Amino acid sequence: MGSSTAEGYGATFKKGWAQLYFDEYLKGLNPASELINIAKYGYTTYHLSENDFVPPAGRPLPDPAYNITKALSYKPDVIIINLGSNDPANNIPLSEQQDNYKRIVALANAQGVQVWVTTTQPRRGLNTTQVQLLTGIRDWILTYFGDKSINFWNGIATPKDSLLQQYDSGDGVHLNNDGHRLLFNRVVAAGVVETLCKEEIALTAFTVKPVEDKLQLDWSTGKEKNMAQFIIERSTDSLNWKQLGQVAAVGNAVTTSTYTYKDTEILSQAVYYRLNMEAQNGNRSYSKGVKGIPDTLYTKPFRLASFTVTPQQDKLQLDWSTSIEKNMLQFIIERSADSLDWKKIGQVAAVGNAGKTSTYKFTDNEVQSKPMYYRLNIEGKNGLHHYSDGVKGIPDTLYTKPFRLASFMVTPQEDKLQLDWSTSIEKNMLQFIIERSADSLNWKKLGQVAAVGNATKTSTYKFTDTEIQTKAVYYRLNIEGKNGLHHYSDGVKGIPDTLYTIPFRLTSFNVTPKQNKLELQWATRAEKDMKEYTVERSLDKLVWVKAGVIPAAGTSNVNKAYSFADDIPKAIYVYYRLNMSDKQGRKFYSDTLQASGLITGIPGVPDEASAVRITPNPVISQFQIDQLSGYVHQVKIYNQSGALVYVKQDYQRGNSINVSTLPAGLYMVVIDDGKYRLKLMKM
Known part of the structure; x- marks a missing residue:
């Protein structure tokens, strides 16, 4: 309760x-x-x-x-x-x-x-x-x-x-x-x-000890009354427990009773055990958790003393050593590009048994152009596998990447974007593949430029993207050597000449209240093949609705003025923007305007800073208004057009408001004639 x-x-x-x-x-x-x-x-x-x-x-x-x-x-x-x-x-x-x-x-x-x-x-x-x-x-x-x-x-x-x-x-x-x-x-x-459920049982001892590669539990009771069994549970964190097995209880005894249980699973780290003691009537009680530490010298018969990865010409060499080995079979070498997914690339036989340092070496014969991770999958003669930590190997890029990119830039040329780059040195280079991306993540090939090949001085290159761009894009160089290896430059942002690509110039855009309407006015100083201006309205700058459409002048080199009156007799605080389209079907959006004053209806600006809030929000069927002082309030709900869609004069704090019949969309909740104004999203 x-x-x-x-x-x-x-x-x-x-x-x-x-x-x-x-x-x-x-x-x-x-x-x-x-x-x-x-x-x-x-x-x-x-x-x-x-x-x-x-x-x-x-x-x-x-x-x-x-x-x-x-x-x-x-x-x-x-x-x-x-x-x-x-x-x-x-x-x-x-x-x-x-x-x-x-x-x-x-x-x-x-x-x-x-x-x-x-x-x-x-x-x-x-x-x-x-x-x-x-x-x-x-x-x-x-x-x-x-x-x-x-x-x-x-x-x-x-x-x-x-x-x-x-x-x-x-x-x-x-x-x-x-x-x-x-x-x-x-x-x-x-x-x-x-x-409430304690039975008459006295647990006098409970210990966990390693026996070879297992852990053995031993416990005793001083007395028992109507006991059924001991359920053995194990945990890795002493919080979440898993049942392993059970041992039948003596049941009734006034003298010491002893028990033992062996965990048959081989463990490589400390775990916890507890006894779930069940009475014959089904009631249970629990012992405290006891920590068990396995004999790691028995289950992991080696000690890895060192493990390094160093570049050797165009290869990466692994060196490692052990300080002790017992019944070891081999070292399996694994490689990964991300330290998550591993691939076997070879193996080295182990000494097997040694009480002193043993050293090993392995060379990755595959040429790498970026850092790689290596680990040792260490196998014993009993078939058990143990893994070292991953070690990062950084290749000699001066050996494997035979060029130096000195510069790379993108500049607008009329309605195109031009790429210019240079190298300070090249060796056995084949070509530069030019790639473009809208988001710097997904890349598309545009063309290629042949490389000088071999040079010890600056070499310059040029490439023009013939596709007209209307917004910023990214370019990179996929640099290919004669050995088939590929290297990538950083992405460079290209910003097109919008004075060339955008066929209009908007010189002003404002909104003013006029009687019971909001009048929007805008002007252009130039247009080319423009079709129309769509006035869009929003309550939150996220969801936009069409308010009206005004035809454009089309093509003009002189100032043109436009206006549109938005008839909202109960307007609340709104935002406007222009959706400007040309005869080719392209669309362009103006900056967002907010109405500088309200016409009639709800006074004031929506107050989102108050502690008063709607929960849940967004809402599917019902919501409550939290943090209201007092018990009875007036609640009104308006839709995006300013129409009143719900009113309750005696809303009591803590009650729910049912809006399941309202269409999905954004609404304004007004409390006590504007004391609080909250936005509501109906799903």
């Missing part, structure tokens, strides 16, 4: 901490377990109070559907209370919060029901007094409830007692999936169920 965090807000479907606790933990302990969640968004300690409690004036009334009276009606084994921050956010004093907690828990305890209480959680947007209330009740819960408290604060709060960005679902209040996962782990660690 509690508020929105316990209800699962901020997390995706079935990823709230309470649902995770049931799905991933309780059902694993006992499939017949049942979890009832009566948490409610926005609730405080007053909402959770008993039915007949009368709160002070101005405080919320108990909710019989979600309070302690309702919880006890289910006859639960245990109750977990999770109230995140609503009491402090509503400025409820510490003394009132404490009295409510004490009374609620006492009612449960009187009926034999144990209660665990979580601390408050950090949130953004609180003032100094509210933060003091939030941390004050946190500290009191930890002190007053002791081992029946669960810390929901540490690890998710900043040093200034705000919510860490990495756990913020986006509203500054609720936790995302990672945050809910952290809270779930905290509840598991609190041992709520284990406290």
